[in-house]
Amino acid sequence: MTKTNNIPFMVIGGGIGGLAAALSIAKTGRPVQVLEQAPEFAEVGAGLQLAPNALAVLDKLGVLGTVMEKAVAPRRLVLMDAITGQEMTALDLGGAFLRRYGYPYIVTHRSDLLDALLAACRSHDLITLLNNKEALSVEDLGDRARVSCRDGSVYTADAVIGADGLWSRTRKLFVEDKAVCSHYVAYRGTIPISEIPEANLDDVVCWIGPNLHLVQYPVRRKELYNQVVVFRSYQYKEDSDDWGTTAELDERFSVCCPSVLNAVSFIHRQRRWPxxxxQPIHTWTEGRIALLGDSGHPMLQYLAQGACQALEDAFVLGEKLEAHGSQIQQAFMAYQQERAPRAAKVQQTARVFGDILHTEDNTAILLRNAILSQRKTDDYSVVDWLYGKFVPINQER
Ligand SMILES: Cc1cc2nc3c(=O)[nH]c(=O)nc-3n(C[C@H](O)[C@H](O)[C@H](O)COP(=O)(O)OP(=O)(O)OC[C@H]3O[C@@H](n4cnc5c(N)ncnc54)[C@H](O)[C@@H]3O)c2cc1C
Incomplete structure (x- = not known):
């Protein structure tokens, strides 16, 4: 057993949340060590949408410039009817949006964002990154916390942040809950732009239909096209992987318009994501341990905010540590007080928004479409609460 002592801060998990947390903690002058179970720091999946609330954090962490080098700033977020092929509504992401929120809305490859965070962590003297370190247990010892890893190493630290994702072990210290399966499944991936000549390179396009949707946007300087198809499986079986199959994918999208059918023919089918x-929890911290990112608030992706909220967590954590000096528990309590209600609201709204997108009820579809057709493309009132977190909203258009 290897025993290591006197580490001020330990972060379990080196995803977007964990690396952003390490940067934010290091900015307060505290040494921090990240334990990642995988042999390398890497993101699975494809594209990521990042709203101004996330960009404000990336800016504060000093990585926005690097992220912007490869990111794409789309012109609009567009909702299309997947069955009729008609445009339903759009949100303009141009000048008025930028003036209102102070930052653009961008789309990026997940690994481009992770690489930017990783490079910043690697070049920071106070951050140590360790791979092949699967944390098996975390304990609060009162004046310290202890982390034991599968390889036999044991660490004690002044404080531990559990940024270990949806299947978090750290979360078990706070609640013995089960992940809630939505019965929806995603297939996603990127393809070279040259292989999909009819790709819309200007917008984030979301095609919606009963119990299904497709999202498309360019990433990496418009060199790659990202596509995600999502549908509710009618064959869901608990404790089985035999649902949401590629056969069901084709069958379910067969009712869609030609543009969607064409897109589905390009979708990566090697891996399915249930x-x-x-459920939101309101206790994220006890003693010297706190949760961050998906471990604290895993959410459905329908608002494209999971990573954005993890970034918000990271920034607020650093802010509270700065404010409370050596009083770590007080800093954690202040972090929880600010973050838990907001993250819970985003989790709950994501579910509702998914229901609105996917409804199969004809009356609801009629009402939804009527409301959407009336709204102006520069009406930002529905997203102000989400995108305007760190900047005073400039109401001038
Ligand atoms: C289809 C889909 C689309 C999405 N689109 C968007 C989007 O457009 N915008 C957006 O903001 N969000 C989006 N999200 C959500 C986003 O991907 C997540 O919210 C975000 O990645 C969470 O980051 P995290 O660091 O908290 O967790 P994770 O990314 O899960 O990272 C956790 C890390 O911890 C490590 N780990 C786990 N357990 C241990 C352990 N015991 N010991 C050591 N290491 C451990 C893992 O290997 C991993 O590296 C989407 C999600 C899905 C499924």
């Missing part, structure tokens, strides 16, 4: 969230 989609889960969890």
């Amino acid at each position: 989609l889960y969230d969890r």
